[in-house]
Amino acid sequence: MEHAYKLNLVTQATAAFNCRTCTGQRADQWYHDMGLWIRRQARKHGVDVGQAMAGFAVLSTNSTVDLNMRNFTTWLEGKPVKHFGDVKRRLRLIKRGDINGGLSYKRGRKIVSFYGNLRYPRRPSETPTIDRHAARILFGVENDDAARLGKNLLAQKRGYAIAARVYRDVAREVGLRPHELQAITWCHLVNCKNEDS
Ligand SMILES: [Zn+2]
Numbered sequence: 001m002e003h004a005y006k007l008n009l010v011t012q013a014t015a016a017f018n019c020r021t022c023t024g025q026r027a028d029q030w031y032h033d034m035g036l037w038i039r040r041q042a043r044k045h046g047v048d049v050g051q052a053m054a055g056f057a058v059l060s061t062n063s064t065v066d067l068n069m070r071n072f073t074t075w076l077e078g079k080p081v082k083h084f085g086d087v088k089r090r091l092r093l094i095k096r097g098d099i100n101g102g103l104s105y106k107r108g109r110k111i112v113s114f115y116g117n118l119r120y121p122r123r124p125s126e127t128p129t130i131d132r133h134a135a136r137i138l139f140g141v142e143n144d145d146a147a148r149l150g151k152n153l154l155a156q157k158r159g160y161a162i163a164a165r166v167y168r169d170v171a172r173e174v175g176l177r178p179h180e181l182q183a184i185t186w187c188h189l190v191n192c193k194n195e196d197s
Pocket residue numbers: 016019020021022023187188189191192195
């Protein structure tokens with residue numbers, strides 16, 4: 001299976017590298033750029049950068065990037081944020097300075113990876129953030145069943161680790177960091193749906 005995953009990821013990477021929107025916006029630098037924005041917001045509100053990034057990661061669950069950014073600034077301003085599950089409890093821990101406590105999930109590798117990618121975008125061997133879009137790409141974006149198959153993969157015990165390894169392997173081949181490859185292929189999927197047609 002992993003060979004098919006790699007081919008599909010290479011296909012999506014090639015489409016993204018040939019996309020004027022993605023290359024023009026340097027979509028591979030998404031984590032770096034978003035990290036700068038979070039740092040600015042943290043400074044503005046006198047919040048520790050690590051705490052701010054952990055809060056941003058925790059708030060990202062089940063929300064779009066735009067909504068996440070809005071919720072994040074609301075949270076920094078000390079106002080109540082609409083939340084899912086135990087986000088509120090996690091945000092409380094993070095605000096108290098317990099970043100690890102706020103980020104500790106039993107099956108939450110996505111949020112922990114997201115935090116790591118934002119905080120250390122220049123580190124070489126980070127685990128990329130594998131969300132449902134990143135998983136879907138491994139089954140081919142033209143495949144109508146890809147969304148369902150991606151979800152199934154992430155539900156498997158080793159699914160996240162397998163997907164992360166595929167991103168790491170292809171990233172090495174194309175000369176990007178794993179989360180940079182994930183960022184540009186993700187951006188192309190989410191933002192440029194009609195670009196190539
Ligand atoms: Zn694109």
